[in-house]
Amino acid sequence: MLSRTKLGVVALALCIALWSLPSVAQSRPEVPRDLRSIVEAKVLSVAVTRFDLPSFHVRGPDGKLLGPEIEMAQQIGRALGVDVEFIDSAESFDTVVDFVAMGRADIGVSKLSQTYNRLKRVRFSEPYVTLRHAFLFNRIAIARAAGGQPPAVVLQKFAGRIGVIAGSAYVDFASRNFPNATVVEARNWDTAIENLLSGRVDVLYRDEFEVRRVLKNKPALNVQLGSAVIVDQNALLSIAICDTCSKLQQFINYHIGMTRGAFTLKGLLNSELGKPVQ
Amino acid sequence: MNAGNDFDTDNSLKALSRSINRPAITLGAIVLALVLGAMRLPFLEYLRPVGDFYIALLQICVLPFLLATIPLAVRSAMAGGSAPGSLRSLLFWALMMLVAVAAVSVIIPSLFFGYASPDEQMITNIGALLGRSAESVDVEFAIDARHGAEITGAAEFAILSFVPTNIFASLSSNDSVRVLVFAAIFGIGMVLTERQSGPFDFRRFAPYPCSLRLDFRLVQPAGADWYRCSRCAAGGATRFGRIYCADAFCLSISGHRSVAVAGGAAALCVRAARIPRQGLWRLAEAGDAWRLHP
Numbered sequence A: 001m002l003s004r005t006k007l008g009v010v011a012l013a014l015c016i017a018l019w020s021l022p023s024v025a026q027s028r029p030e031v032p033r034d035l036r037s038i039v040e041a042k043v044l045s046v047a048v049t050r051f052d053l054p055s056f057h058v059r060g061p062d063g064k065l066l067g068p069e070i071e072m073a074q075q076i077g078r079a080l081g082v083d084v085e086f087i088d089s090a091e092s093f094d095t096v097v098d099f100v101a102m103g104r105a106d107i108g109v110s111k112l113s114q115t116y117n118r119l120k121r122v123r124f125s126e127p128y129v130t131l132r133h134a135f136l137f138n139r140i141a142i143a144r145a146a147g148g149q150p151p152a153v154v155l156q157k158f159a160g161r162i163g164v165i166a167g168s169a170y171v172d173f174a175s176r177n178f179p180n181a182t183v184v185e186a187r188n189w190d191t192a193i194e195n196l197l198s199g200r201v202d203v204l205y206r207d208e209f210e211v212r213r214v215l216k217n218k219p220a221l222n223v224q225l226g227s228a229v230i231v232d233q234n235a236l237l238s239i240a241i242c243d244t245c246s247k248l249q250q251f252i253n254y255h256i257g258m259t260r261g262a263f264t265l266k267g268l269l270n271s272e273l274g275k276p277v278q
Numbered sequence B: 001m002n003a004g005n006d007f008d009t010d011n012s013l014k015a016l017s018r019s020i021n022r023p024a025i026t027l028g029a030i031v032l033a034l035v036l037g038a039m040r041l042p043f044l045e046y047l048r049p050v051g052d053f054y055i056a057l058l059q060i061c062v063l064p065f066l067l068a069t070i071p072l073a074v075r076s077a078m079a080g081g082s083a084p085g086s087l088r089s090l091l092f093w094a095l096m097m098l099v100a101v102a103a104v105s106v107i108i109p110s111l112f113f114g115y116a117s118p119d120e121q122m123i124t125n126i127g128a129l130l131g132r133s134a135e136s137v138d139v140e141f142a143i144d145a146r147h148g149a150e151i152t153g154a155a156e157f158a159i160l161s162f163v164p165t166n167i168f169a170s171l172s173s174n175d176s177v178r179v180l181v182f183a184a185i186f187g188i189g190m191v192l193t194e195r196q197s198g199p200f201d202f203r204r205f206a207p208y209p210c211s212l213r214l215d216f217r218l219v220q221p222a223g224a225d226w227y228r229c230s231r232c233a234a235g236g237a238t239r240f241g242r243i244y245c246a247d248a249f250c251l252s253i254s255g256h257r258s259v260a261v262a263g264g265a266a267a268l269c270v271r272a273a274r275i276p277r278q279g280l281w282r283l284a285e286a287g288d289a290w291r292l293h294p
Helices: A002-027 A035-041 A068-080 A093-102 A139-146 A151-156 A169-177 A189-197 A208-217 A246-258 A265-269 B002-020 B023-039 B042-079 B083-115 B120-133 B145-156 B158-162 B167-172 B176-197 B209-219 B223-233 B239-254 B259-272 B277-292
Strands: A043-049 A083-090 A107-113 A129-138 A161-165 A182-186 A203-207 A225-241 B139-141
Touching: A035 A043, A035 A068, A035 A246, A043 A068, A043 A093, A068 A083, A068 A107, A068 A246, A083 A093, A093 A107, A093 A225, A107 A169, A129 A139, A129 A151, A129 A189, A129 A208, A129 A265, A139 A151, A139 A225, A151 A225, A151 B139, A161 A169, A161 A189, A169 A182, A169 A203, A169 A225, A182 A189, A189 A203, A203 A208, A208 A225, A208 A265, A225 A246, B042 B083, B042 B176, B158 B176, B167 B176
Parallel strands: A043 A083, A043 A107, A161 A182, A161 A203, A225 B139
Antiparallel strands: A107 A225, A129 A203, A129 A225
C-alpha cells in the first residue's frame, strides 16, 4: 500500500516536471539579432532608398541596383558567406534608418550620415567616406545680404531660408548649426534645386559632393549659384547597423578598414553613375 | 677650326633669331593660331604640348624676372633721387590702368550683349569658365566662432595679405604679388643698407660660388666641410667670408657630422682668412682630393 502511494507521488512529480518543461523553454530570452543569427539565416537584409543616389547607388536599365554602395554590401555578404537581400522601398534616408531600427533590415546603406538622433536608435559603422558640409547659394541673394562684407560672414550665421531634403540628416544639421534660419524641407534634391532657382530658398544645405556635382553637371548654374564649404562640419557617411549587432558592427568596421580609399570625393565626382541633374 | 665653326653657328642662330623676331611674323602667327583655333581641327590637340611648353617657359621667367629687376629698379630710383617722381608716376599709371580695365570690362560686355543676347549655350560656357576659375568652391568658412573671426579679420586687412610671411612658399605657389612686395621691400632695404655702410658691390659675390653648394651639404661626405671652407676662405678676410664661416659652422653642428669636424672646419676657415691666397688654394686642392677620395 505504502509502495503504491510512493509510486503515485513519484509519477505525479514526473508529470508536473514534464508539463512545466515547455514553459521554461518559453520563458528563456530570445537570442539577440547579431552576426550569428544572420549567418544561420544565410541572408543579410540591406535597406536602401527607393530613389537613386547618383555615384553611390542607382538602378540600371534592367532595374538592377548598381554602384559602390551596393558592391560594398555584396562584399560584406560574401565575407559573411550569406546572400544579400536588398530592401529598396525606403522613402527617405530616415526611413532606411527606421527599417534597421525596426528589424526589417540588418543594415542600411544609403549615403547615411551619423546624427545624434539616429545614433539613439541604431549603431553606425566607421565612416566609409567623410564629406564636408556645403552650401549651394544664390549669388545675388547672398551678395545683397552681405552688403559689401565677404559672403562667408553672412553664411556663417545664416538667418535666411535654408533648403534641405526632407527626412535627411541635414534637417537636424540645419536646425543645430543655423538656429536663426528657416528650414524649408523639399521632397527630393531636384525639388530643392528648383526651390533655390525660383528664389523660394536662398541656400541649399548638403554635402560638398552633391553641391559640386550640381555645378559640374550643369555648368550654366555657376552664373547664378555659388558654392561654399563649411570647413569644420563633416558628414560621416556610414552603414547603419541594427542596435543589437555589436559583432556585425565589428565585422563591418574591419571590412571598411580593409577597403579604405574605395570612396573618394574625386572618384565620386568623376563616377559614370553621377547622372546629370534634370 | 672649331672656334671658326662655333662662330658660324653663333652667327646663324643670331640671324635666325632676327628673322623670327619680327612683328609681321608674330602677328601672322597670332592670326594663324586664332584661325586654327576657330576651326577646331582635331589634330590641333597634338600641338597642345608645344603650347604648354612655351607657356611654361614664359612662366618660369616671371618670378626670377620680378626678383631680379624690382630690387634693382627700386634701388636705382632711390639712389638716383628720382624715387618721389617714380612713385607718383607709378601711382598715376596704376590708377589709370585700373580705370581703363574697369571701363573695358563694363563697356565691352554692354556692347556685346546689346547686339547678341546670350543663349543657353553661351551661359553654359560662361558658367563652365566661372566654375573652372573657382577650381573647387567659391567660399570656405567655419561655423566655429574662432575660425569666423579669422575670416572677418582677413577681409578687413586684405592689404596685409600681400605681405609675404614666407617668400619661398610664395615663390613655389607662383604668388607674384607677394613676390613683388618682397622684391620691393628688398630693394628699399638694399638702398637703406647702402646709405649706412657704403655702396653695395655685387662683385663681392664672385669668390663665393661655393655658397651655392649649401643645399647639397647634407649628402656630402665630411671632407667636403674642409673643401668648402678652404675654398671660401681663399677669397680673403672679407665680411662675407666670416659670415659664411659662421653659417657653415652652424649648419655643420646641426647636420649629421660630428661637432669635432664642424669645429675643425670653422677654425680652419677663420684661420684661413689670414693665410696668403696661394696657400689657401693648396688647401682647397687638398680638400678636393679628400672630397673625391675620402
